Amino acid sequence: MAMTITEMYIEAFKNKTIGTEYTRAEIIKIMSDAFGVAEGSILPSDLCYNSSNKGIEGNGKPRLFLKKGRGLYEYVGKDYDASKVNPYEFGTKPNSHDVIDVKDDVTFPYIISVLNECFGKHMKGKTAGQGWYFRHIDDEHMIWFPKLAIEKNGAIVPPPDSEWLNIISEDGTRIIEEKEDDIRSGMVDGEGALPRFVFGRTWKPRVYKFLGVFEADKERCRKGHWEFVRISTSIDLTEYQNDKKLIDSIDNFYDYSRKDEKSGSDENKALFDSDSDEGYKKEIYETCHEILYSGITEDISVEQSAEALLKAVKYNLKIQSGALVHHQQVTHFENVVKKDRKAIGKIAKQLVLSNNDEQTFNDLIKITGKKYDLIGFIFFIKDCERYLPVRSSIMDGVFTELNIPFSMSGKCSWSNYTEYITIANEIRESIKERLHRNCELLDAQSFLWTLGSESFKDYLTKGKHSKLLNKKLNRKEDAWLVQDIKEATDEVSIVEPKDAGKPVKRKQPKYVDGSRTYPRDRKISLNALALAGYKCELDESHESFIKRNSNVRYMEPHHLVPMALSDEFEYSLDREENIVSLCSNCHNQIHYGKDADKLIRTLYEKRKDKLHSIGIDIDIETLIDAY
Numbered sequence: 001m002a003m004t005i006t007e008m009y010i011e012a013f014k015n016k017t018i019g020t021e022y023t024r025a026e027i028i029k030i031m032s033d034a035f036g037v038a039e040g041s042i043l044p045s046d047l048c049y050n051s052s053n054k055g056i057e058g059n060g061k062p063r064l065f066l067k068k069g070r071g072l073y074e075y076v077g078k079d080y081d082a083s084k085v086n087p088y089e090f091g092t093k094p095n096s097h098d099v100i101d102v103k104d105d106v107t108f109p110y111i112i113s114v115l116n117e118c119f120g121k122h123m124k125g126k127t128a129g130q131g132w133y134f135r136h137i138d139d140e141h142m143i144w145f146p147k148l149a150i151e152k153n154g155a156i157v158p159p160p161d162s163e164w165l166n167i168i169s170e171d172g173t174r175i176i177e178e179k180e181d182d183i184r185s186g187m188v189d190g191e192g193a194l195p196r197f198v199f200g201r202t203w204k205p206r207v208y209k210f211l212g213v214f215e216a217d218k219e220r221c222r223k224g225h226w227e228f229v230r231i232s233t234s235i236d237l238t239e240y241q242n243d244k245k246l247i248d249s250i251d252n253f254y255d256y257s258r259k260d261e262k263s264g265s266d267e268n269k270a271l272f273d274s275d276s277d278e279g280y281k282k283e284i285y286e287t288c289h290e291i292l293y294s295g296i297t298e299d300i301s302v303e304q305s306a307e308a309l310l311k312a313v314k315y316n317l318k319i320q321s322g323a324l325v326h327h328q329q330v331t332h333f334e335n336v337v338k339k340d341r342k343a344i345g346k347i348a349k350q351l352v353l354s355n356n357d358e359q360t361f362n363d364l365i366k367i368t369g370k371k372y373d374l375i376g377f378i379f380f381i382k383d384c385e386r387y388l389p390v391r392s393s394i395m396d397g398v399f400t401e402l403n404i405p406f407s408m409s410g411k412c413s414w415s416n417y418t419e420y421i422t423i424a425n426e427i428r429e430s431i432k433e434r435l436h437r438n439c440e441l442l443d444a445q446s447f448l449w450t451l452g453s454e455s456f457k458d459y460l461t462k463g464k465h466s467k468l469l470n471k472k473l474n475r476k477e478d479a480w481l482v483q484d485i486k487e488a489t490d491e492v493s494i495v496e497p498k499d500a501g502k503p504v505k506r507k508q509p510k511y512v513d514g515s516r517t518y519p520r521d522r523k524i525s526l527n528a529l530a531l532a533g534y535k536c537e538l539d540e541s542h543e544s545f546i547k548r549n550s551n552v553r554y555m556e557p558h559h560l561v562p563m564a565l566s567d568e569f570e571y572s573l574d575r576e577e578n579i580v581s582l583c584s585n586c587h588n589q590i591h592y593g594k595d596a597d598k599l600i601r602t603l604y605e606k607r608k609d610k611l612h613s614i615g616i617d618i619d620i621e622t623l624i625d626a627y
């Protein structure tokens with residue numbers, strides 16, 4: 001039986017040493033030496049635990065590598081414990097960065113990931129970032145991706161793919177760019193004089209690392225030698241994220257679609273019309289598409305074709321929950337058909353039997369007038385994966401709301417329609433990224449439609465809405481944290497918490513499989529345990545064991561005010577003040593025990609002043625309810 005590519009990989013690598021790093025070229029060589037496989041079919045990133053966002057769950061396929069940078073892979077074998085792998089490390093992150101700081105050691109796999117994640121660009125494909133080595137990012141800043149020098153036989157030289165020697169000083173405050181035969185002048189005048197955001201590319205691993213904001217040190221510049229000095233170690237990225245408005249709207253939409261959910265309900269309620277019980281648009285599509293494609297064939301007369309199209313258009317009025325074309329436009333269309341059945345029939349045949357869509361669109365305008373909703377609907381029922389219904393009057397307001405410079409009212413034309421579809425597809429990508437779930441083109445339309453609805457606007461203005469987060473997911477996140485702490489070997493020296501006794505704004509939520517949760521910082525939990533002296537805060541005499549790797553007593557961190565309540569507060573709940581140290585017996589009891597409320601009361605009395613100091617005010621009954 002023929003081997004699959006994956007089986008070939010396993011075979012070719014079975015005697016290789018775990019932990020060895022390979023370049024893509026080396027992997028290709030190993031595979032083609034062993035099996036003569038064509039280069040194009042060897043895609044190591046498909047077998048990476050951390051590639052794209054399929055890392056942890058995978059698709060049932062065995063995996064062999066960890067991606068270490070562009071074109072660089074570590075062979076870790078198929079039995080590797082991938083539970084700690086960050087699936088986003090080399091893919092899209094669900095949250096964009098707000099501030100980027102040199103001290104955080106931020107790296108990106110590609111130029112395009114810098115541009116998209118930090119600067120709100122929407123570039124697709126890894127090569128789309130090329131040509132960005134030195135460019136304007138806005139009117140006042142350039143962005144620069146120098147290829148940093150490497151060490152070779154004791155000498156500092158340019159990396160193999162560059163002629164430029166870019167050296168960063170040891171303390172990171174200065175960059176020198178050199179090339180002996182450089183003939184360029186004025187490198188630091190004009191645009192070159194603007195402050196530049198610098199992401200230096202390292203050779204191994206091949207990643208782009210944020211180095212700070214630099215400016216030319218003109219005094220020291222001469223032909224062939226350019227010097228730059230660091231003027232800032234961080235960038236506030238919020239103003240670059242022009243899709244912030246869209247992201248906020250997606251978050252609001254998410255909350256809105258779950259507003260009727262009772263607290264603690266784990267039901268993964270449908271987000272969009274097309275996957276909800278009232279998936280009426282999808283139903284209209286399916287029925288009308290069927291009417292068109294069974295009613296119109298090569299050997300059906302034009303008169304009958306006109307009838308089929310009319311029948312499909314009229315069908316949408318039958319839907320109680322909301323017709324996609326207003327009945328006035330339907331009546332108008334009916335009259336047009338009566339007047340010129342043959343012409344409409346010809347257009348109907350062209351619609352169904354050809355792909356000459358632009359022509360069909362223009363023919364429809366000619367015969368029906370600029371009836372945008374009607375024509376949009378006719379295209380939608382042709383193919384819902386490529387076309388959408390239109391409600392120009394509603395959509396205009398939505399686009400304004402989202403800061404998208406686009407409008408539809410009175411602009412019925414093929415080019416306006418295709419632009420609308422393009423925008424909807426971009427929004428669809430944003431929804432996918434933000435909510436980390438699938439989203440069809442029609443779902444993007446439902447999203448826009450919802451944003452324009454009165455009840456959504458009501459919700460936003462009057463909205464005293466309960467926004468409880470998915471409890472089950474939060475329990476899982478708590479369990480991961482405990483597991484993480486269990487295995488932690490970090491040296492913990494007690495540190496006075498940063499901003500102790502002061503409120504700190506909460507972080508951005510993140511989405512896991514379409515459910516929202518808030519990130520927990522393990523360092524804060526570790527510190528909280530240290531502050532408690534690794535004793536159970538319910539009773540110091542409770543026994544526990546000494547951890548193998550770190551010589552301290554094993555205790556578990558517990559967020560007294562559950563992280564699931566984060567949306568209720570302006571400030572972070574992931575603070576030492578809110579994290580109690582519990583022995584594992586007490587920890588289980590507080591979550592699952594019959595008399596848990598007694599424990600909660602005891603801890604609440606101990607902590608309520610501290611909670612107040614960090615901006616968390618909650619009464620005991622509400623707290624008990626939240627468990």
Ligand SMILES: [Zn+2]
Nearest residue numbers: 478557558559
């Ligand atoms: Zn807990």
Ligand SMILES: [Zn+2]
Nearest residue numbers: 536542583586
């Ligand atoms: Zn205890």
